Amino acid sequence: MRLVLGFASGLLFGLGLILAGMSNPAKVLNFLDIVGAFDPSLAFVMGGAALTTFIGYRLVWRRGQPLLMSDFQIPTRKDIDRDLLTGAALFGIGWGIGGFCPGPAWTALPLATPGILAFLPSMLAGMALALFVKGRRLRMA
Template identity: 80%
Template structure:
């Protein structure tokens, strides 16, 4: 059941990204180009997502447990450290250069969007390098 619900959620999310234009890198780059060909339409997508998330969390917190798990899995860390800030900066730079963030990049692959065949392997390589660097053992001095 968990697999079916996960697939359905992913499919709904992907369709939403496509309908919103998030899998079109030109639309995303135009949204980021405030002093050029600015397209504010993605602000409505983000606003709709924020409202939906707000309502969804309010409904979810009324339950004792989620539908398919025994309890809610809530992150316990709330600190802001250098790896978090570095990762956020790299994510933003990559989004600004490529016009994709990870979710829409996968949907754009299915749509054969230009640049996807370059962006996705580079993104996966970056994720692999980050994992290797995070998990490496410090050298003994």
């Protein structure tokens, strides 16, 4: 049941990204281009997502536990370290250059455009490299 609900959640998320235009890199790049062909429509998408999340969390926290698990999985770290800042910067640079972030990149894969066929493998290689460097750093410590 958990697998089915996870799949349904991912499918709903992907469809939402497609309908919002987030799998279209031109729309994303126009949103980021505040001095050129600026397109503010994605701000409404992000605002709607923030509002939905705000309301959803308020409703979920009223429950004693999740439907399919024994407890809520809440991150405990609150520090801001070098890894977080580096990852955020790389994420932003990749988003600005490619016009994709990871979720919309996967939803655009069936289009098989040259941009996505270059971006997605590069993103995966970067993730693998990050895991390798982090593992190596942990072994050296």
